[in-house]
């Protein structure tokens with residue numbers, strides 16, 4: 001295992017979309033101090049679909065927010081698309097988020113007074129740019145919402161709304177899409193459809209995706225599952241199956257989990273991922 005510094009120098013500008021280097025986020029002080037993220041080092045390769053899984057309160061959402069520049073770490077560094085965001089002003093981070101990152105949230109976050117098409121165009125509108133209508137129509141066709149583009153969100157099903165949110169996230173050609181429990185408000189069929197779309201976006205378009213989920217079945221659509229426990233990466237599973245993730249989550253919380261590549265949990269979590277096993281999704 002290389003040092004954090006070596007590792008960082010070796011990956012900036014290469015095939016890394018996002019990187020966290022010994023990132024911590026603590027809340028409160030004294031006895032009430034909580035390390036929501038307790039020192040995580042992880043690299044997210046371009047084109048890879050990663051699921052961040054873990055029990056409630058393990059730090060998944062905090063980690064996602066740190067990786068996406070939505071929150072500032074107490075210490076450590078986050079590098080997005082080659083840019084160390086700790087060196088940026090708040091305005092510059094906002095610009096980076098707007099220009100290089102797509103977001104998908106559990107509750108869709110669509111603007112109710114805009115049509116689906118206007119919602120999808122937002123990344124362009126916010127940049128003061130003309131929307132690329134051809135690209136947007138193409139994405140809408142791929143996501144099977146082309147005939148809903150004139151509809152307002154309340155005139156659409158949950159699954160359709162989330163696909164509009166996916167189209168919006170993709171429209172600006174982001175370096176990375178962050179999804180926070182994107183299937184949380186969907187029924188089983190719509191969830192599967194959405195996850196298959198995300199899978200396809202990574203496989204066919206090379207879209208980097210980082211998704212938080214509590215659901216092992218959802219994690220099985222990803223190329224890699226990072227299992228988070230007590231603010232640390234407890235396991236790093238390549239080609240996860242739902243059974244892999246379930247058994248890892250059910251592992252006695254007091255026992256140290258073996259990390260792929262022989263890296264001990266809690267040492268910063270950088271892992272040379274050794275494939276545990278290829279499995280069914």
Ligand SMILES: Nc1ncnc2c1ncn2[C@@H]1O[C@H](COP(=O)(O)OP(=O)(O)OP(=O)(O)O)[C@@H](O)[C@H]1O
Pocket residue numbers: 027028034035036054055056057058059060061062063214
């Ligand atoms: N703003 C905050 N102030 C204080 N503590 C916080 C704050 N945000 C998160 N925490 C704490 O940090 C820890 C991690 O929270 P986080 O929301 O990241 O977990 P999670 O794994 O996403 O949980 P869930 O699956 O329930 O959403 C929890 O103990 C939580 O109570």
